[in-house]
Amino acid sequence: MTAAGLSDNFKGALLMMASMAAFTLNDTFVKMLAGTLPLFQLLFLRGLLTTVMVGVLAWRMGAFARAIPRRDWRLVALRLVAEVGAAYFFLTALFNMPLANVTAILQSLPLIVTLAATLVFKEPLGWRRMGAILIGLVGVMLIVRPGTEGFTLYSLYALIAVCFVTMRDLSTRKLSAETPSLLVTFLTSGAVMAFFGLGSVLDEWAALDLNAALLVLAASVMVIGGYLSSIMVMRVGEIAFVTPFRYTGLIWALVLGWLVFGDWPEPLTLLGAAIVVGMGIFTLYREGQLVRRGRLKA
Structure with missing residues (x-):
């Protein structure tokens, strides 16, 4: 891997962190609306505002002037189905379960995406980085500590959402560089x-x-x-590197949780967070080692 490849991985890491911040804020706003709006x-109102705003941005950026290659249309269609399915199953679970339980189940996503990318795209994944991901998952469990009583029908909904998001991410990864990200975003929204909207009638x-x-607007x-x-993160860097x-x-x-809902982390939660952050730092360190050695294997 070249220095440019390392730059792509760091860019992917930054995009992943930005994506998680945005989606977590969205989840917070949506959760605050539970019991207020069906x-x-x-989802229709949020989708309407999002589509309008993305459409204006795509128009100003010239995305509508660029055509999606014919070979990518199946991938785009698959991504649209995956996004709709993920939105329904995840938010249904979020409306009906404690946030900690939903979060616990959703944390299986990075491991599933990484394994799927290894199987489908044959991307290299050494045992050290795989071990870091698994240890990170242990830290996740320490943070959320779901009880067995929390595994309900809506826990299954959250698992189904994980499958849909995996399908979405892998189909995005296969899109060619000619397909404009903003246009895909507009079609998804x-x-x-x-x-x-049809379901809401x-x-x-x-x-x-x-x-x-205001909460709907903020979520949008x-x-x-x-x-x-x-969208961009799945097209930059190596999946095994950016997913953690x-x-x-x-x-x-x-x-x-502390600022909005008044939840104060317990010591075990903080320990879990330290483990997750530690494994992320280890992954960065290990990737740097591999780049300096001029090979990509662990």
Whole structure:
């Protein structure tokens, strides 16, 4: 791997951290709306605002002037289906489960994505980095400490969401460089808006007060940031390197839990966070070693 390759990996790490920050903030705003707005209405309104904002940005950036290559349309369609499925199953679980339980199940995603990338794309993954990911997962469990009583039907919904997100990330990885990220983001947001808009007509809508409207707007802005970052991150760097940085979402969750919901981390939670951060630092160190040696194996 060249120095440029190292730069791509660091760029991917930064994009992953930005994506996790945006999505965690979005989850916080959405969770605050639970019990106020029906899920389908919320997702339609958020999708409407997101689609409009992304559409304006895509137009100004000239994304509509660039065509998606024919060979990529199947991947884009697969990504749209995956995004709709992930939104429904994850947010349904989020509305009906404690945030800690949902977070615990979702943390299986980095390992699943990394293993899937190794199997599908034949990307190298040494035992040291795999071990770091597994130890990081132990740290995740220390942070969220889900009880067995928390595994319900909605726990299965969260697992299904993990599968959909894995499909979304891998299909994004296969998109060619000619496909503009903003156009994919616009199509993704539009698909979510259309699906949940049609579904919302089957349910009674709730009136929006100013607080709810502002939360929907804030969630929409965060979704735009999450969409863009999640698309770009799968196209930069090595999946096995960038996926561990999804764990930074846990740090955001801890901070937001304290600031918004008044949750104060226990010592075991802080220990788990230290393990996760430590494994991330080790992964960076190990990657640097491999680059200096001019080979990519662990």
